[in-house]
Amino acid sequence: MSKRTMSHRPGTSILRKRAAVVAAGFGMSAMLGTGAAFAADSAQGALPGVSTASVAAQATAQAKAAANAHQAAAKKAASWIDPVKNYTLSAGYAQGGGMWASGKHSGQDFAVPIGTNVMAVHGGTVVKTGGNGAGDGPAYGNAVVIKHANGTYSQYAHLSRVDVHVGQTVSTGQHIAQSGNTGNSSGPHVHFEIRTTPNYGSAVNPVAFMHSKGVHV
Known part of the structure; x- marks a missing residue:
């Protein structure tokens, strides 16, 4: 019996040592795990601050860009070209x-090659288009008003092509x-008028009018 007891105790001691080592390992793992979790929590705690600042x-950049775009749009809407x-x-x-x-020229002619882009000098609504001067007579050829x-009207005549329709809203520069x-024309050009009504016979000096709007023709 005593020999068996003696042979059992060393085994028990070895098992206890192994258990202690394993426990120590678990303890280190737990400590390391806690440290890793703490580091992760610290990192996660830092991210919201960086993200919020970004x-x-x-948001500030987008608001500034939107404000600049609004100012540019407002300036464009108010301008004449x-x-x-x-x-x-x-x-x-x-x-x-x-x-x-009439014996007197009713507008200002801009000599340009056929097919040149013709733009609305200011925002507004198209009220007349088509051949026969859009109703003002064949001398104008194809025209837009x-x-x-x-309360003023702008007219564009001798056009090779009309790309807008009556009732369409246009912006400055469109x-x-x-x-x-086309029409009674001595060469490629755009005949331009400023009128007080949409019809022939109500034209005013377009150059003087455009100068009053800051456009130096």
Whole structure:
């Protein structure tokens, strides 16, 4: 019996040592796990601050961009421009000549190649389009008339193509047609008028009017 007891105790001691080592291992693992969890929590705690700052910066940038876009749109809506770019002025307002039914030229001519982009000089609503001067007579060829909010009308004539329709709303600088040489025309150009009504006979000096709007024709 005593030998068996003696042989059992060393085994018990070894088992206890193994248990202690395993327990120590679990303890270290637990400690390391806690440390890892703490590090993760610290990292996660830092992320919301960085993310919030980033979102705030993006929101500020987007708000600034939106404000700039709004200001640009408002400025564009309030502005007036020439009906074409890269032009040469030809016949002027009230210029005499046998080419015009009234004996006096009723607008300002902008000499440009056929197919040049013709733009709305200001935002408004298209009220007349088509051949026969959009109803003002064959001398104008293809034409467009736009009504503006201040009660004036702009007319564009001798067009090769009309790309808007009656009732359409257009903005400043929007493409409305292509220049041409239709109607009573001595060469490719855009005949431009500012009128007090949509019809022939109500034209005013377009150059003086455009100067009053800050456009130096």
